[in-house]
Amino acid sequence: MMMTLAAIDLGYTPHVVLALYLVVLVGIGFWGYLRGRQTEEDYYLAGRGQGVLVTVLTIMATMFSSAAMLGIPGMVYKDGAAFLLFALNLPLAGMAVYLLGSRISRMGRNRGYVTPADMVADYYDGSHAVRLLAALTGFLYVIPYIVMQIKAGGYLAQGLFPTAAPVSILGVEMDMFSLGVNALSLITMIYVLVGGMRSVAWSDVLQGVLLLGGMILAGIATVAAMGGVSGYFKAVSTLPPEAQSLPGASGSWPAWKLMTVCIFGAVGSMVQPAQWMRYYSARSSATLRRCALIFALVLPACFLFGVMIVALGGRVLYPPTLVDGQVIPHEMIGSKPSEVDQVVITMIQEQIPLLLGTGLGVIVVSILLVAIMAASMSTADSNLHALSAVLTRDVYDRYVRPAASERERTWVGRGVIVVATILALWLVHASERSTGDFNPLSLIAEMMLLAIAYACQLLPATLDMLFFRRGTRAGVIAGMLSGLLVVTCFTPLPALFLGGGSGIEGAAKNVKSLLDIGCCGFLVNVTVFALVSRWTRPVDPEAKARFAKDLNSN
């Protein structure tokens, strides 16, 4: 007999747990401010002295977004066991932390880089165009990522306070979704503004621990609630065949697409600006080597034995229906296709009190829901902080006011954080108000893949600098422009400007059904990069030799 939400009174426990969590976060923000020095480098890289524990947890927490706790389980709920295999991207991401991260870290220490564009532009003859393109790539990654984290805050507020009436703040009436969205944005903005990288990294430690524990705890609770290991798998075995095979219930996951999403999802996530800055802020390459090992072993285990188990169990307990080719969630989970993202929230709220009772159960539910909020906040804070670095260091410092003092630059960086938060908030509210078919922000997992596809366009230049050193400045510019353009063809923009049913839209839809969009952009990027590099002026050989020497020295 399934207990409904209305039957479970969470009381004031979620308020207390949430309040404690938020107070600690703001406290960490002020602690970071007191420990820090008022320099740009300290604000963005915390003095380049972070050890293994902080570095690994901040890398994990930055990668662990609302997609990890909501979007990816939502895809497992929607498509079944096929999407479980996505967890295999994580060992590759761990490898990337070592192969790319330790080298980037070494170059950052040797040459004082702060942003990805610092390094890429420096290698390609100090090119302004390369710097701006690298900054643009970072911007295109960061904005969708912040938007989806903030949106998740709304879902969580609905989950934590399901029966709460709308509240009026400063004369504006807000439902729980709006309140969650606004509160998550405000708190995250405050502690990033105040303490910079030191606060972001230490809050990531708290959030990372909450997340890892939360994922495993949710998995154990789901298995226990469904009758133990044998009961759980017996129930899962009754899923319809399309939910136990490729290409999944919605037919979206043929093997080549799944593999390319795993590869480019992993590597793209590891060259995004926020991760790149974590490599710079690590104490040494050895720190990142240890982080790579821990990451590759711990994170996939948390997915495969934790949150994926929850999502698959959710598919058994709350089976979705297929209507006109769209997967519609069970009424307990939501009413719109995009609400498949809420499967973990529903599972936690419904199953844990049944298992643990309404005393301990409510406390565990509150902690787990706060853990999901931690997933969103830890990624939002890292991306806000990285965006601030990218726009301040790569644009303001270079082209707006090169003579600005360190103090002024830091304050401009803080201004960027405020503006980016307001922009992301506006996008979330506009998306929620949208009633038509055009709603590009509907599914968290799809936004994640688009953002990563943009980040992947920095990959050819990164690989060339670190390993091959055969590309040219013109090559990298042409390659990145082509890659970014190709990825943009997969967004709703062509339909918006060229009208629905255009050739580009149709071709993009066909290619997207076979391969990851980051992979498509990457392949075009590499091809153009290689061809243009073949016939254009190479990078200054002496500068190249100095770069290689610094790359190999500790």
Add this chain to the structure above:
Amino acid sequence: MALVEEAERKRRRLGRLLAGVFILALVMGPGPGIYLVNPSPDAAAPWTVWGIPVLYVWAVSWFFVMAATVVLAYRKVWLAGDSD
């Protein structure tokens, strides 16, 4: 000197071998290798191994292969390759 060169050669050979195994795991795990075990959507009964859906067993098995590769690489290739 010769001993150092020999050790470095061995390290590089092991590194290439592990890279090969890791790439194989990527192709087999989430890649086209799945079609070796992928149940037919028209199958009367789902495919299970010891009562566990075959795709879950497949994912966990290849995760262990990848994890073993990373641990070996860490101990035998990365540690020896970096001096800091």
